[in-house]
Amino acid sequence: LMAMAGFVLLLIGSATHVFFLNRRLHTAMEELDRKLIERKEIIADLNEFKQALDQINDGVFMFNPDTLNFEYVNQGALSQIGYSYGELFAMTPVDIKPEFDEQQFRKMIDPLMQSRQDSLTFTTVHRRKDGTTLPVEVFLQYVRQESGPGVFVAIVHDISNRLAEEKEKEQLQARLLHTQKLESVGQLAAGIAHEINTPIQYVGTNIDFLDESFSDITRLIKHFLTLLTKARKMRVDESLLGSIEEELEEIDWEYLAGEIPQAINQSKEGVRRVTSIVLAMKEFSHPGGKDKVPIDLNRLIETTITIARNEWKYVSEVKTNLAENLPQVPCFSDEMGQVLLNLLVNAAHAIADTLDKEDAESKGTITIATRLIDKIAEIRIRDNGTGIPQEIRERIFEPFFTTKEVGKGTGQGLAIAHDVIVNKHGGTIEVQSTEGNGTTFIIHLPLTEDIQP
Known part of the structure; x- marks a missing residue:
């Protein structure tokens, strides 16, 4: 009886142990199922997130802070630069940024890793697989994770159209400025013509005066030349001297001696004035x-x-x-x-x-x-x-x-x-x-x- 009782107790203990093992196994299986479901949900969420990222036109690049190697790129990134997933995962941002070497790039992103800066936005160019370049605007952040190292996330926007629009706007503004400049020249033309005409009239009047004065002086010089010739032959007569005096009185030499220099100075001033106006107009109109x-x-x-x-x-x-x-x-x-x-x-x-x-x-x-x-x-x-x-x-x-x-x-x-x-x-x-x-x-x-x- 004692042996039988001991055997029964052993069976009961074994059954209890099996029961608890079975219960623990059941609990473990339930936990495994729960985690499996969670993992499936996470994978589904990741796939949904990836699909969402693949729908946007901007390129999304994620790269390792230590090696700089790309760890993720979306479909937009592939379309932007023409590389495949496999090719990009063997590359770094420096490989597609001809304006940077590795030292310059690490220096630029260091403030993000050191938390001295939250984000960085800059414009640069990306080199496509076919060798052409693409102007882009890059928004860059360093994302820290609860466990493990962080990752850099770059959102890259193609700014080709924006640059083209800005260039077109600049050209439009340049044409507008040129149009207004022509309008200004047109409005000023009559005034400038008047400004030039006034000194030109002075110059014209003075030239007429100098022309008449030259004729008078020429007649006088001829008399003096005749006097000089006769003086050399000692045959000067009173009639010649009288005619010279009459000529001097007729042309009013004292008047001419005062007016001719003044006419010359006025003409020079008029020419200077016209020259300054023409030069100013030339400087203003020079493209x-x-x-x-x-x-x-x-x-x-x-x-x-x-x-x-x-x-x-x-x-x-x-x-x-x-x-x-x-x-x-x-x-x-x-x-x-x-x-x-x-x-x-x-x-x-x-x-x-x-x-x-x-x-x-x-x-x-x-x-x-x-x-x-x-x-x-x-x-x-x-x-x-x-x-x-x-x-x-x-x-x-x-x-x-x-x-x-x-x-x-x-x-x-x-x-x-x-x-x-x-x-x-x-x-x-x-x-x-x-x-x-x-x-x-x-x-x-x-x-x-x-x-x-």
Whole structure:
């Protein structure tokens, strides 16, 4: 009986052990099934995420921070550069970025790994498998993981179309500027012709006077030559001397001696005036290059004043206070000249609107000043004209905004000035105005390319 009892107890213990083993096995199987389901869900989520990434046009690149080898690329990345998965997984970002070597690239991404910077956006070019290049904008982040090393994720956007649109916009702006320049030349042509015609008339009148005077002097010289010949033969008679005296009185030699030098000086001044106008017009009309060049702003201002003289001389005086220590400023000279012309003509028109039409002697004042402020060149153009009403002051730089009558302005002058100063020169332009008391435009231009507004 004791043996039987012991055997029964052994069976019971074995059964209990088997039961618990079976229960643990069942629990393990359930856990394995749960993890398997979770893994399937994760794989499904990853596949769904991958499919989503493959649907976007941008390229997505993931690469190892240590080896720089690509670990993942989406379909957009393959389409952008033409390599297969297998080819890319044996490559690094440096292999498709001709503008970088490995040292430069690691130096650029180091702040992301050191948490000194959250993300990095830059433009570069990618080299395709066929050797062509693709302009791209890259958004780069370093993604840290809870376990294991992090990974770099780059989202790469093809900017070919954007660059083409920007180029087209630049060409459109260039054509617009050229059109306004031609418009300005057309508007100024009559005034310039008048400015040239006045000194030319002086020159023409003086030449006629010199021609007549030369005829008179020629007759007198002939008498003196006859006198000289007879004097050598000791046969001078009173009649010859009398005729010389009469000739001197007839041509009024004292008058000619005073007027001929004056006529010559007037003619020289007229020629100088015409030359300065032609030279100013030549400088203004000269097409600028695609790159900025150092220019003398003071000289450009003087040139602009000269070619626009007929626009302002009847309504104002132009005073200048140009800093002698102003260095040359990197500019697009033709575009800057157009800006100055627009502002000068606008100032003259603003003054004209305030003048008493019945008082021909009444005039306003336009003051143009330059000065050097640290590494900034400043230009101030002030008039004592009508001023700009407060309610429209914020809109004056908008394209096509104008308060002038139809046919007297396109509304492009100040819009072009803002674009040229701010977008093309990295400077600033602001306006200070009091209605009924005049307006001042203040332009700041950087002396070096690295200064930003």
